[in-house]
Amino acid sequence: MTMIEVQQLKKSFGDLEVLKGVNFTVEPGEVVAIIGPSGSGKSTMLRSLIHLEEVNSGSILFQGQALVENGKYANANTIKKITSRMGMVFQHFNLFPHLTVQQNLELAPKAVKKESVADIRKRSEVILNKVGLLDKANVLPANLSGGQKQRVAIARALMLNPDILLFDEPTSALDPELTGEVLRVMQQLAQEKITMVVVTHEMNFARDVADRVIFMDKGEIAESGTPAQIFGNPQLDRTKAFLSRVEK
Amino acid sequence: MSVDYLLQIIGPILEGAKNTILLFLIAIVLSIPLGFGITLLANSSIKLLSWLAHTFIYITRGTPLLLQLLFFCFGLPMLPIIGDYLVFDRFVAAGLAFILNYAAYFAEIFRGGLLSIDKGQHEAAQVLGLSKWQTMTKVIVPQMIRVALPSLANESITLVKDTALLYAVAVPELLHFAQTAVNRDFTITPFVLAGIIYLLMTLVLTLLFKGLERRFKFE
Numbered sequence: 467m468t469m470i471e472v473q474q475l476k477k478s479f480g481d482l483e484v485l486k487g488v489n490f491t492v493e494p495g496e497v498v499a500i501i502g503p504s505g506s507g508k509s510t511m512l513r514s515l516i517h518l519e520e521v522n523s524g525s526i527l528f529q530g531q532a533l534v535e536n537g538k539y540a541n542a543n544t545i546k547k548i549t550s551r552m553g554m555v556f557q558h559f560n561l562f563p564h565l566t567v568q569q570n571l572e573l574a575p576k577a578v579k580k581e582s583v584a585d586i587r588k589r590s591e592v593i594l595n596k597v598g599l600l601d602k603a604n605v606l607p608a609n610l611s612g613g614q615k616q617r618v619a620i621a622r623a624l625m626l627n628p629d630i631l632l633f634d635e636p637t638s639a640l641d642p643e644l645t646g647e648v649l650r651v652m653q654q655l656a657q658e659k660i661t662m663v664v665v666t667h668e669m670n671f672a673r674d675v676a677d678r679v680i681f682m683d684k685g686e687i688a689e690s691g692t693p694a695q696i697f698g699n700p701q702l703d704r705t706k707a708f709l710s711r712v713e714k
Numbered sequence: 715m716s717v718d719y720l721l722q723i724i725g726p727i728l729e730g731a732k733n734t735i736l737l738f739l740i741a742i743v744l745s746i747p748l749g750f751g752i753t754l755l756a757n758s759s760i761k762l763l764s765w766l767a768h769t770f771i772y773i774t775r776g777t778p779l780l781l782q783l784l785f786f787c788f789g790l791p792m793l794p795i796i797g798d799y800l801v802f803d804r805f806v807a808a809g810l811a812f813i814l815n816y817a818a819y820f821a822e823i824f825r826g827g828l829l830s831i832d833k834g835q836h837e838a839a840q841v842l843g844l845s846k847w848q849t850m851t852k853v854i855v856p857q858m859i860r861v862a863l864p865s866l867a868n869e870s871i872t873l874v875k876d877t878a879l880l881y882a883v884a885v886p887e888l889l890h891f892a893q894t895a896v897n898r899d900f901t902i903t904p905f906v907l908a909g910i911i912y913l914l915m916t917l918v919l920t921l922l923f924k925g926l927e928r929r930f931k932f933e
C-alpha cells in the first residue's frame with residue numbers, strides 16, 4: 467500500500483502562500499529526495515507530514531488513512547496514531563541536552579510503555595552499535611561532534627520502529643568533513659529498504675541514494691523524476707538554473 | 715565583648731533565628747511550586763487564566779513587600795464583611811504575604827526559563843510521541859531548572875534577608891531579639907552576632923545551590 471499520498475496541499479503563513487497545491491506519493495521502501503531553493507516550502511511540506519505544521523487545505527493519507535482530508539484533520543487519537551508511525555530527524559538534531567545518549571534513545575520507548583525496560587535497553591544497544599556510537603552511550607550530547615549528534619538523533623528516531631523517516635537537511639548544520647558519516651548511516655538505512663523522505667542540499671546524496679528526486683520551487687513541485695532524469699536531463703529552465711547554481 | 719555576655723544573649727537570639735528559619739523554610743517550600751503553577755497559568759491558552767496570572771505577578775512585583783506584609787497583618791481584618799474571617803495569627807498572615815510575594819518572583823524566573831528552551835525540544839518530544847505531561851516533566855522542566863537555578867539562588871538569599879521585615883509587623887525574629895538586646899545592654903555585640911547568623915544562613919544556601927548547579931549541568 468502507498469506509504470504517503472499527498473493531494474493538493476496548501477498552506478499559508480498569514481498572507482504568504484508557502485504551499486500552493488502540492489501532490490506526490492511515497493511508496494514503501496522508497497527514498498525520496500526533495501531539493502529546491504531556500505524558501506521554496508520544503509521544510510513546511512515535510513513538517514506538515516508529521517503534523518508539526520497544520521495545512522489549510524488538501525489531504526495527507528498515511529497507508530491509506532487520512533491525517534487530514536480536504537483540509538479537515540482527523541481526531542487527536544488518529545493523528546497521534548498516524549504520526550507515531552513516523553520518525554523525524556532535524557537539521558539541528560534537537561537532542562535532549564540533559565540526557566545521555568542512551569537516555570535520549572530510551573526516553574520515548576519507555577514513555578510509550580509498549581516494551582519491557584530490558585528489551586528497550588537491548589535494542590538501544592543494537593541501534594547505537596549500528597550507527598557506530600555504542601561507546602558513547604553514557605556521554606552527554608554536549609560532548610559529541612555534530613556528526614555524532616546527528617547519528618544519535620537518527621538512532622533515537624529508529625528506536626520507535628517507524629514505517630517512514632523524515633529528514634530535514636540532516637547535514638546542513640555540519641562541518642563539511644562530518645557530513646560523510648551521517649550520509650553513510652542514511653545510505654545504510656536506504657539499503658535496508660527503510661522508507662525515507664529527505665530534504666537535502668546534498669546533491670550527491672540525491673543522485674546516488676534517492677530513488678526519486680522532487681524539485682520544489684515557489685511552493686510547488688516544479689519537476690520530479692529519477693535522479694538520472696532530474697540531474698541528467700532536467701526539463702525546466704528553473705530546474706537547470708537551480709542545479710547549475712548548487713553544483714558549480 | 716565578653717564570652718559570658720555572648721553566652722547570655724545567644725539563647726534568645728537563636729530563639730529569634732528559629733522564627734527566621736521557620737519563615738524562610740515555609741516560604742521557600744510553598745512559593746516555589748506555587749510560582750511554577752502561576753507560570754503555567756501565565757502560559758495557558760485560556761486567556762482569562764493567563765490574564766489573572768499576569769495581573770497577579772504585576773501587582774505583587776509592583777508594590778513593596780513591606781506594604782503587602784502590613785496589608786496581610788493589619789489590613790485584611792479591616793475589610794468590610796469578610797474581614798472578620800481574615801484575622802490570622804500574625805506569623806501566619808506574614809507567612810502568607812511572603813509566600814505570595816515570592817511566588818510572583820519565582821513565577822517570573824520560571825517563565826524566563828521556559829522561554830529560553832528551544833522550540834526544537836518541544837518538536838522533538840512531539841514527534842517522539844511524548845504526551846504534553848511527559849514533555850513537561852521529562853524534557854522541559856529539567857532544562858528549565860538549570861536555567862533558573864542561578865536566579866533561584868539569588869532570590870532565596872534575598873528571602874533570608876527579607877525575613878527581617880517581620881520586625882515591622884512585630885513578629886519576634888532574629889533582628890527583633892538583637893535589637894532588644896542592643897537597647898537593653900548598650901552594646902552592638904548582638905547586631906554583630908545577628909549579622910553572623912544571617913551570613914551563615916546565606917552561606918549554607920550558597921553552597922546548596924552550587925551543588926545543585928553542578929548536578930544540573932549538562933556539559
Ligand SMILES: Nc1ncnc2c1ncn2[C@@H]1O[C@H](COP(=O)(O)OP(=O)(O)OP(=O)(O)O)[C@@H](O)[C@H]1O
Binds near residue numbers: 479
Ligand atoms: N512559522 C513560520 N511563520 C511565518 N513564515 C514562515 C514560517 N515558517 C516558514 N515560513 C516562511 O515560509 C517560506 C517557506 O519556508 P520553508 O522553511 O518551508 O522553506 P525551505 O524550502 O525549507 O527553505 P530552506 O532551504 O531555507 O530551509 C519561507 O518564506 C519562510 O520564511
Ligand SMILES: [Mg+2]
Binds near residue numbers: 509510
Ligand atoms: Mg528548510
